[in-house]
């Protein structure tokens with residue numbers, strides 16, 4: 609049987625006083641690629657935030673990468689996030705430093721200290737996203753698609769069990785969006801990382817089908833449960 613990376617049971621998620629999603633049941637297997645769709649304001653980002661410990665579960669049980677979401681605290685949230693790779697629409701790179709130093713910053717912040725291991729890991733993730741040798745470049749010297757590749761490389765640094773991608777292609781043209789999507793699907797397979805990929809882009813869903821979770825009217829619907 610596959611290992612579950614996400615397990616939510618009867619979960620309620622609120623933003624302030626407003627219930628955004630209720631009765632949420634969700635299971636995502638190791639290595640599984642899943643889309644998350646829904647209109648603006650339907651709760652996609654709120655669901656993802658709950659998964660990375662930025663919004664509490666108001667009710668219900670949840671486990672992500674072996675962490676109990678109801679038991680998270682200041683000490684365990686960073687440990688959970690180390691098991692996750694998070695990719696947003698806005699690239700969120702530090703613009704005052706090179707690609708290499710962006711990746712170095714994350715490794716140091718997550719406890720890496722040996723120079724040789726750091727160098728090797730940075731080379732490895734840059735290679736995985738097709739940016740070998742681009743470490744010395746500054747973010748502004750890269751295209752939007754290349755910047756998003758750096759963000760994906762950063763997300764891979766600590767070998768995440770789950771990659772959470774909140775509209776990662778939202779700022780990219782269709783051709784570059786396809787490249788990023790295909791890269792993420794390839795990396796998901798290669799690294800056995802589950803991916804939750806929130807998108808508005810129905811073109812991507814049609815061209816590259818996979819399981820779809822839909823946020824609608826305060827609930828989630830699983831269009832196609834693929835069990836691996």
Ligand SMILES: Nc1ncnc2c1ncn2[C@@H]1O[C@H](COP(=O)(O)OP(=O)(O)OP(=O)(O)O)[C@@H](O)[C@H]1O
Nearest residue numbers: 623624628646647648649650651652653654655823
């Ligand atoms: N920080 C916040 N404080 C209060 N309410 C919020 C906050 N963030 C989101 N909301 C509300 O929660 C609901 C769900 O928002 P959420 O951002 O999860 O939707 P979404 O599906 O991700 O939308 P989009 O596609 O526009 O990103 C909306 O009604 C929104 O107004």
